[in-house]
Amino acid sequence: xxxxxxxxxxxxxxxxxxxxxxxxxxxxxxxxxxxxxxxxxxxxxxxxxxxxxxxxxxxxxxxxxxxxxxxxxxxxxxxxxxxxxxxxxxxxxxxxxxxxxxxxxxxxxxxxxxxxxxxxxxxxxxxxxxxxxxxxxxxxxxxxxxxxxxxxxxxxxxxxxxxxxxxxxxxxxxxxxxxxxxxxxxxxxxxxxxxxxxxxxxxxxxxxxxxxxxxx
Amino acid sequence: xxxxxxxxxxxxxxxxxxxxxxxxxxxxxxxxxxxxxxxxxxxxxxxxxxxxxxxxxxxxxxxxxxxxxxxxxxxxxxxxxxxxxxxxxxxxxxxxxxxxxxxxxxxxxxxxxxxxxxxxxxxxxxxxxxxxxxxxxxxxxxxxxxxxxxxxxxxxxxxxxxxxxxxxxxxxxxxxxxxxxxxxxxxxxxxxxxxxxxxxxxxxxxxxxxxxxxxxxxxxxxxxxxxxxxxxxxxxxxxxxxxxxxxxxxxxxxxxxxxxxxxxxxxxxxxxxxx
Numbered sequence: 384x385x386x387x388x389x390x391x392x393x394x395x396x397x398x399x400x401x402x403x404x405x406x407x408x409x410x411x412x413x414x415x416x417x418x419x420x421x422x423x424x425x426x427x428x429x430x431x432x433x434x435x436x437x438x439x440x441x442x443x444x445x446x447x448x449x450x451x452x453x454x455x456x457x458x459x460x461x462x463x464x465x466x467x468x469x470x471x472x473x474x475x476x477x478x479x480x481x482x483x484x485x486x487x488x489x490x491x492x493x494x495x496x497x498x499x500x501x502x503x504x505x506x507x508x509x510x511x512x513x514x515x516x517x518x519x520x521x522x523x524x525x526x527x528x529x530x531x532x533x534x535x536x537x538x539x540x541x542x543x544x545x546x547x548x549x550x551x552x553x554x555x556x557x558x559x560x561x562x563x564x565x566x567x568x569x570x571x572x573x574x575x576x577x578x579x580x581x582x583x584x585x586x587x588x589x590x591x592x593x594x595x596x597x598x599x
Numbered sequence: 600x601x602x603x604x605x606x607x608x609x610x611x612x613x614x615x616x617x618x619x620x621x622x623x624x625x626x627x628x629x630x631x632x633x634x635x636x637x638x639x640x641x642x643x644x645x646x647x648x649x650x651x652x653x654x655x656x657x658x659x660x661x662x663x664x665x666x667x668x669x670x671x672x673x674x675x676x677x678x679x680x681x682x683x684x685x686x687x688x689x690x691x692x693x694x695x696x697x698x699x700x701x702x703x704x705x706x707x708x709x710x711x712x713x714x715x716x717x718x719x720x721x722x723x724x725x726x727x728x729x730x731x732x733x734x735x736x737x738x739x740x741x742x743x744x745x746x747x748x749x750x751x752x753x754x755x756x757x758x759x760x761x762x763x764x765x766x767x768x769x770x771x772x773x774x775x776x777x778x779x780x781x782x783x784x785x786x787x788x789x790x791x792x793x794x795x796x797x798x799x800x801x802x803x804x805x806x807x808x809x810x811x812x813x814x815x816x817x818x819x820x821x822x823x824x825x826x827x828x829x830x831x832x833x834x835x836x837x838x839x840x841x842x843x844x845x846x847x848x849x850x851x852x853x854x855x856x857x858x859x860x861x862x863x864x865x866x867x868x869x870x871x872x873x874x
Contacts, residue, residue, distance in 0.1 A: 409688050413681065420677045428647060434657045436771065544662055545770075558771060560658030562647065565669040 407584060414577050415463065421570045422456045425563055429454060432562035439552055446548035446559045452536060455567070459574055462529035466581075469518035469525075476514045512596060519589045526582045530575060540575055542567040614723055615694055615730075619807040623800060627684065630796045635676055639793070642785050643673045649781025656771055663767035663778045669755060672786070676793055679748040683800070686737035686744075693733040694724055708843050726811070727818070735811060742804045745797060752794070759794060761786040 433447045534540065542564040549556045561567075613624055650664045705715055726734055761783040768775040780786075 409685065409692075412688075413685065416681050417678070420674065420681070424671070424673065432647065432661060434661060436657045544665060545658070558658060560661040560771075562661050563665060565665050566671065566674065569670055570674075 407581065410577060410581050410584070411463075411467075414574065414581075417570070417573065417577075418456070418459055418463070422460075425566050425570060426454060426456045428562055433559065435548065435553065435557050435559040437553060437557045439554055442548075442550075442553040442557060443559070445550045446546070446553060446557070449548060449550055450546050450559075450561075455533065455537075455571060458529060458533055458536075462525065462578070465525040465529070466522050469521040472518045472521075473511075473515055476511060480511070508596075508599070512592065516589065516592055519585055519592070523582060523585050523589070526578055526585070530578050533571075533575075540568065540571045542571065615690060615726070616734075617726065617807060617810060619803060619810055623803045623807065626796065626800060626803065627680070631676075631680055631793070631800075634789075634792065634796075635673070635680070639673060639676070639789050642782055642789055643671060645781055646671060650778065651781075652767065652772065652776050652778040654772060654776045656773060659767070659772040659776060660778075662769045663765070663772060663776070666767060666769055667765050667778075667780075672756075672790060672793075675748065675752060675755075679744070679797070682744045682748070683741050686740040689737045689740075690730075690734055693730055697724060697730065708840060726814075731811065731815060735808070738804050738808055738811075742801060742808075745801050745804070749794070749797060749801075759787065759790045761790065 429451070430447055433443060435443045435446055542561060544561060544564045546559050546561065547556050548559050613621055616624065646668070647664055650660060652659050652663055724730060761780060763780060763783045765778050765780065766775050767778050
């Protein structure tokens with residue numbers, strides 16, 4: 384089940400701080416569920432129900448392509464994928480550390496510590512601290528980047544009911560009508576809000592990490 | 600919509616709920632999620648394609664649909680279910696936190712064998728102290744979300760009856776046109792059903808609040824000292840210290856039996872480093 388695996392990947396890492404573990408996984412579950420709820424139903428008929436006030440063949444295709452270069456759903460899916468990827472950095476590093484520690488312990492002949500090694504929780508210091516901080520920074524960049532991209536491509540978060548289009552082969556200026564604009568606006572605002580909350584939490588976690596390091 | 604894994608996440612909390620909490624969970628799953636998935640989604644499936652206006656003007660259908668249905672019933676109910684079930688995650692987090700403390704205590708006393716850790720993982724916690732407050736807060740949030748969504752529903756669609764015909768005159772519809780909603784009676788039936796079950800859930804949650812408060816008062820009258828967290832921790836500590844002493848005595852007697860048959864460490868490492 385890729386969905387549960389993805390959820391575990393983002394927030395439930397054993398090596399995050401408790402703040403990250405708890406709140407980010409809840410929010411991630413939230414975002415993924417809402418995306419899955421909205422995706423098929425609300426955006427499902429985005430192209431088939433995009434009607435222009437003309438009988439000219441091809442005009443609807445061309446106008447749809449002009450006003451929707453990338454669909455919201457695809458942007459949000461990509462955003463969720465990219466945001467969960469930096470956690471792989473931390474997981475990879477921890478696996479590498481465990482591997483090298485295991486080799487070291489085996490050469491010394493202390494096998495009974497292998498079990499504790501597998502189950503231990505590494506303290507966030509040194510190289511692990513840097514890896515974790517980098518992953519947080521990347522997460523922030525990806526979240527902010529995708530939100531900004533959405534804002535720029537669609538001129539804000541509101542979906543208009545009517546767009547006017549004059550690409551060839553549309554004759555003169557035609558009115559084109561978007562399907563379910565209000566519902567789409569509601570979900571866009573919702574996803575933008577949860578995205579900003581996640582950014583704020585990431586920033587708080589980064590500040591907490593830095594403060595911990597400074598204290599040491 | 601993967602409600603199966605969603606239910607798996609929520610039902611993990613089941614073990615730590617009261618009896619009423621489990622009833623609530625079953626009501627949620629059987630009467631709301633199942634009905635939503637099996638029946639309601641097909642009824643609302645053609646809500647847009649079946650919405651027809653008495654005009655050939657392109658775009659009039661879209662615009663009138665958008666005016667009368669800003670957000671579909673199905674999305675509202677799905678969001679309501681997600682939001683109402685999220686506070687249960689709070690309880691799950693609290694239980695995990697308590698388990699973490701238990702593990703820490705175990706490690707401090709030096710007995711972190713896998714068997715002990717398993718026992719902690721499957722331990723059922725009493726709803727006392729801080730867990731009581733977390734549970735209470737989660738129920739209050741549940742009630743708040745349910746009522747909020749019922750109110751939003753009332754604002755958007757006053758009355759539960761779905762009309763057959765709406766009259767629309769937004770641009771670009773010429774003058775006022777008649778628009779017809781698809782399957783209005785079936786939608787009314789399902790709307791009434793979902794609202795009734797929603798009200799039932801609010802009642803169940805209120806009953807659970809009263810039950811929890813009653814239980815806490817009863818415990819307060821009996822004067823149990825397990826309420827304070829400090830007393831709880833020191834009690835566990837003393838239990839583990841006692842167990843540790845017993846284990847040490849047992850280990851000593853076992854050690855004297857097995858010193859003869861112990862393998863040398865170098866042999867084992869040679870074998871293991873072969874791969």
